[in-house]
Amino acid sequence: METKPILSVTKEVTRLCLIDNVILAIRDKWSQGDMGPIFIQQDNARPHINISDEQFIQEVSRGGFDIRLRFQPRNSSDLNVLDLGFFHAIQSLQEQQVLGPIDELVHAVQTSFDKMSSHELNNVFLTLQTCMKEIMKVHGSNNYQTPHIGKGKLERQGRLPLQIECDSNLINEVVSSLNH
Incomplete structure (x- = not known):
């Protein structure tokens, strides 16, 4: 599969990276006996997705894991x-x-x-x-x-x-x- 070059980081790029890479890696490497909650912490950069992003929530709800997004406290x-x-x-x-x-x-x-x-x-x-x-x-x-x-x-x-x-x-x- 050929990937398109990344020209800038957007919310869509961030969402795809989380879903296609981070969530996949968690599912592959996390112990099946401990399904969560698992927290993914984002800083407060603009391209990061909202913690209630529907596409992200829909994807992480599959497979029995409890994966949640959080923003780090500012400063x-x-x-x-x-x-x-x-x-x-x-x-x-x-x-x-x-x-x-x-x-x-x-x-x-x-x-x-x-x-x-x-x-x-x-x-x-x-x-x-x-x-x-x-x-x-x-x-x-x-x-x-x-x-x-x-x-x-x-x-x-x-x-x-x-x-x-x-x-x-x-x-x-x-x-x-x-x-x-």
């Missing part, structure tokens, strides 16, 4: 998993290639995404979770240091978690402060 790079590591990881893979036209860049990003391991993605999401926990500790402020948990060492010891635990007292404190 929240510390909570943007894409900024925390995904873009960096893909960019470092993509920079290993010499590129010409935009189609080559698109292909390089796609290839880099395909090469990205679940291990690398887990590390990005662990960083996101540690940032979220620190933000909770400082009551929503951005006055904190990004914690380093020694992911490499933990992995070598076979103790790298898939998720960061959060003390129930901290959760209760945050919920209480939000309710007041």
Whole structure:
């Protein structure tokens, strides 16, 4: 199948990329025992589709998965998993290639995404979770240091978690402060 060159990113291009690539990859790689909810976070760029986009919702409703779109909170790079590591990881893979036209860049990003391991993605999401926990500790402020948990060492010891635990007292404190 021959693809048309991408001249500009529009809502239609974004929708097609989500449906033809992202949703397909989720269905292929996600554990069938865990059908969701699965959240796809978009930044607030104009070409991104609305979270209630009918075509997107119709497509994701097939196959039993619960896949939802969300926009990241504005001005929240510390909570943007894409900024925390995904873009960096893909960019470092993509920079290993010499590129010409935009189609080559698109292909390089796609290839880099395909090469990205679940291990690398887990590390990005662990960083996101540690940032979220620190933000909770400082009551929503951005006055904190990004914690380093020694992911490499933990992995070598076979103790790298898939998720960061959060003390129930901290959760209760945050919920209480939000309710007041």
